[in-house]
Amino acid sequence: MDQKVLKRLVESISKSVNSFKKSEIECLIRIFHNLVGRGDIKLANVGLDRNTFRVILHSVFGMTDDVLMNRVFFAFDKDDDNYINVKEWVKGLSVFLRGTFEEKLKFCFEVYYFNGDGYISRERIYDMLKNSLHQQSPGEETDEEIRELVDIALKKMDYDNDGKISFADFEKAVKEDRLLLEVFGPCLPEAKSCLDFEALAFQHILTSSF
Ligand SMILES: [Ca+2]
Ligand SMILES: [Ca+2]
Numbered sequence: 001m002d003q004k005v006l007k008r009l010v011e012s013i014s015k016s017v018n019s020f021k022k023s024e025i026e027c028l029i030r031i032f033h034n035l036v037g038r039g040d041i042k043l044a045n046v047g048l049d050r051n052t053f054r055v056i057l058h059s060v061f062g063m064t065d066d067v068l069m070n071r072v073f074f075a076f077d078k079d080d081d082n083y084i085n086v087k088e089w090v091k092g093l094s095v096f097l098r099g100t101f102e103e104k105l106k107f108c109f110e111v112y113y114f115n116g117d118g119y120i121s122r123e124r125i126y127d128m129l130k131n132s133l134h135q136q137s138p139g140e141e142t143d144e145e146i147r148e149l150v151d152i153a154l155k156k157m158d159y160d161n162d163g164k165i166s167f168a169d170f171e172k173a174v175k176e177d178r179l180l181l182e183v184f185g186p187c188l189p190e191a192k193s194c195l196d197f198e199a200l201a202f203q204h205i206l207t208s209s210f
Helices: 003-016 022-036 050-059 066-076 086-098 101-113 122-136 143-157 167-176 178-182 191-201 203-209
Strands: none
Touching (some): 003 086, 022 086, 066 122, 086 101, 101 178
16 A cells, blocks of 8 residues: 555544544554455545445444444445445444444434434334344234334433434433433444454554554
């Protein structure tokens, strides 16, 4: 990789992502570069497609839910071009690895309302709960049971009683009960996967400082 291109990229990304040191951003760019595997093309023009990204979510971050992995992809893909470019990669990972509670709250909401109008609708809640229950125990949930859960979720989270969950509703509910953060299915990696990833990704920084 061209060192000048790399340095410029580190500088530019470090302006909008402040949870990583520059040396760490450099590591993440190198990993991205290896994953994309196209050294001949300028980094700004390449990206991870959905399948590649899902393999990473699964093998590195232990995610298993296909529906949610797709949505996580779209939450990373800020410019909606169906590829995760290097900036989107570093930004997304900053939420995964070092995100504040507020950032994670926004991220989960984005994953859940994906492709909607900024609200999580009743139908959307139904689909997500159905998917989530199906992952846990396939074929055991009845339609009626899921509808009951939808009602419970709305009762707990729809503060202004308009039948859908806005970001304000979601924020308030999760602040009262943090377990609600991933109420509609896991979309953040486990803490251990994050530690393992960091250990691996930033390893050479550690070894070179000894
Ligand atoms: Ca993109
Ligand atoms: Ca509402």
